[in-house]
Ligand SMILES: O=C(O)COP(=O)(O)O
């Protein structure tokens with residue numbers, strides 16, 4: 402599997418949850434506390450890992466339904482969830498093996514790096530800092546940065562524009578079909594990691610140009 406067939410790369414855009422950091426523990430705690438505050442019991446970790454990746458509103462609406470709570474509790478659940486997530490952020494999450502090494506190696510190749518996540522910036526930026534990953538990025542956009550989020554290509558196109566790179570020379574690195582669809586629509590090539598949260602589907606079905614077990618495998622495929 403090689404990524405370099407159709408030319409080299411000037412930049413990489415990297416997803417956060419399920420790609421750089423295993424955050425399911427943070428989600429589990431924050432959602433559990435929010436449901437508890439509203440008088441409901443927690444949802445399962447498996448449900449959470451299948452549901453993460455499409456932004457906070459999607460996660461909260463699905464979680465309420467899963468917990469048997471009425472949709473009318475959305476605003477209250479959102480407020481409780483954000484309160485708890487901000488205080489829990491990073492405490493129950495771990496950087497994946499090879500992720501920091503991979504970012505360092507991509508940077509050493511002279512690539513510009515952007516983090517583009519559907520996680521709200523108020524959660525994403527402190528998490529990148531706390532995990533020592535912020536230093537590798539030229540810029541980072543949360544899911545609330547633009548009108549539309551992944552799988553829409555808008556955040557990727559905005560990142561390419563801000564980095565001064567062409568989508569055709571930019572690699573999207575993610576964990577889900579959400580990232581793959583955004584990359585295809587933007588005109589970027591895409592590599593997916595095997596270990597993330599692909600909505601419960603096999604990552605092989607997402608149509609990536611490459612699939613890796615660790616991000617630090619990528620530089621050899623891009624040379
Ligand atoms: O939906 C989220 O909160 C996180 O999604 P991400 O995989 O784009 O980082």
Ligand SMILES: [Mg+2]
Nearest residue numbers: 416418419576
């Ligand atoms: Mg992800």
